Amino acid sequence: MFYHDDELQFEVTVEDPNPRFAKLLQQAIGGAEGEMRVALQYMFQAFAVPQEKQEIRQFLMETAVEELGHIEMLATAVSKNLQDASDEARREAGEDAIIDEMMRNGQPRQALSAGLHAMPVDANGNPFTGNYVVASGNLAADLYANVMAESTGRLLATRLYEFTDDPGMEEMLEYLIARDTMHQNQWHAALEALGEHRPVPNSFPQEKENQEYNYAFMSTYKDERDDPDQPWTQGEAPDGKGEFSYTPRQPGGGQPDLDEMIDEMYNEVN
Structure with a gap:
């Protein structure tokens, strides 16, 4: 009211x-x-x-x-x-x-x-x-x-x-x-x-995350670069639950396979 x-x-x-x-x-x-x-x-x-x-x-x-x-x-x-x-x-x-x-x-x-x-x-x-x-x-x-x-x-x-x-x-x-x-x-x-609330939401079990990448700063440059030695690439993370690291490249995952969707949605080029 x-x-x-x-x-x-x-x-x-x-x-x-x-x-x-x-x-x-x-x-x-x-x-x-x-x-x-x-x-x-x-x-x-x-x-x-x-x-x-x-x-x-x-x-x-x-x-x-x-x-x-x-x-x-x-x-x-x-x-x-x-x-x-x-x-x-x-x-x-x-x-x-x-x-x-x-x-x-x-x-x-x-x-x-x-x-x-x-x-x-x-x-x-x-x-x-x-x-x-x-x-x-x-x-x-x-x-x-x-x-x-x-x-x-x-x-x-x-x-x-x-x-x-x-x-x-x-x-x-x-x-x-x-x-x-x-x-x-x-x-x-x-x-x-x-109190403790990071990362948001903090109720999701972090052991289910991909442990290789949950505190890694990921470079998206095409050419590999050295670790820039910044606060977000090394040292303890602000949530106190992990250590920052640096990964020079994205993991990569092959090509998208969209042929079935293209057929079903009539998205063919010709």
Whole structure:
């Protein structure tokens, strides 16, 4: 169950409206690095956590709901950047200043389909897709995915920060960047609290793996190369269960025999 309050999670102000920046902010809403992605990712991960791990379920769900608040903040910022034209634009375009600046610098669909408001799309106008969401049902795998999601989200926010000099937009992004810092650290802390979990999933018996290759870095160069003496070719593996090694070539396995499939699927060349 969710409850909504009209108050934003963090105040959003825009001093110098900029439709071009509104277009860029759309990436932080509906893009691969955006808030819709992490909100739904954490929510669907929480749905998969069993009731006996209620503290983990709540942990994920609280962060998911926080991300919903970030979507609301960003949507407000998009609207504020779209709905007021700058004084310069007004002088150039007269009575149609807002639409003129929108058509020149923004996404026309935001005027035509959304009445100068945010949309669930990225900066290129591509609709948000659930394919961005990682919710595997394995908590360790999901937490690693969350670290990546927060890392790319923070990277996006820092890049957006460099595209604006509006004090209100800088203040909003400073808040979002700070929250990304916290979320990265909380997922790392949760991974450490899990204890031994590598490789993921760690419940599969490793004695069933091919023991010759489960800790071998495999070179894919055509010509044989010497061991580059890197941390991933020698020494103990991070999971503490094996020693890295180097193999200069792939094992090889003959030619694919696809004649039967070609016949059945009528894929003959002639």
